[in-house]
Amino acid sequence: MKVVSKSLKGLRKAKTADDKVKLVREAQVATLNSLKYLPKMFVSLKDGKAKAKATADYRRLVGLSYVKLCELELAFLEGDEEKAGKVTKELKGLKKEGHKAYIED
Numbered sequence: 560m561k562v563v564s565k566s567l568k569g570l571r572k573a574k575t576a577d578d579k580v581k582l583v584r585e586a587q588v589a590t591l592n593s594l595k596y597l598p599k600m601f602v603s604l605k606d607g608k609a610k611a612k613a614t615a616d617y618r619r620l621v622g623l624s625y626v627k628l629c630e631l632e633l634a635f636l637e638g639d640e641e642k643a644g645k646v647t648k649e650l651k652g653l654k655k656e657g658h659k660a661y662i663e664d
C-alpha cells in the first residue's frame with residue numbers, strides 16, 4: 560500500500576511518459592503483492608462465512624485496482640492525459656471504497 564501510494568504521488572512530479580509508466584508499473588507490482596496479505600481487521604471476523612466473503616470481496620477490489628493501474632499505464636503509453644485523469648479518479652474511488660470497508664477506525 561505504501562508503495563502504491565508513493566508511486567502514484569510520484570506521478571505529479573514525473574516529467575516524461577517513461578517515468579510515469581515506470582511508477583505505474585511499480586504500483587501494479589505492489590498491488591499484486593498485497594493479495595498475499597489480508598487486512599488487519601480480518602482477525603476480528605470470527606464467522607467463517609463472513610470472513611470468506613470479506614476475503615473474496617477484498618481480492619475483487621484489489622483486482623479492480625490492478626485493472627485500473629493497467630489502464631493508467633495504457634493512457635500514459637498513448638500520451639492520453641484526459642484518459643489518465645479519468646482513470647486516476649476511478650482509482651481514487653476504489654481506494655475510498657477499500658479503505659471504508661477494510662480499515663477499522
Ligand code: HEM
Pocket residue numbers: 560561563564567597598599600616617618620621624650651653654655656657658661662
Ligand atoms: C490507489 C489505490 C490505493 C492507495 C494509494 C492506497 C494507499 C494506502 C496507504 C498509504 C495505506 C497506509 C499504509 C499501509 O498500511 O501500508 C493503506 C492502507 C490500507 N489499504 Fe489502501 N490504498 C489503495 C487502495 C486500496 C484498496 C482497493 C483496498 C482494499 C481492497 C485497500 C485496503 C487497505 C487496507 C486494508 C489498509 C490497512 C492495512 C491493513 O489493515 O492491513 N487499499 N492504503
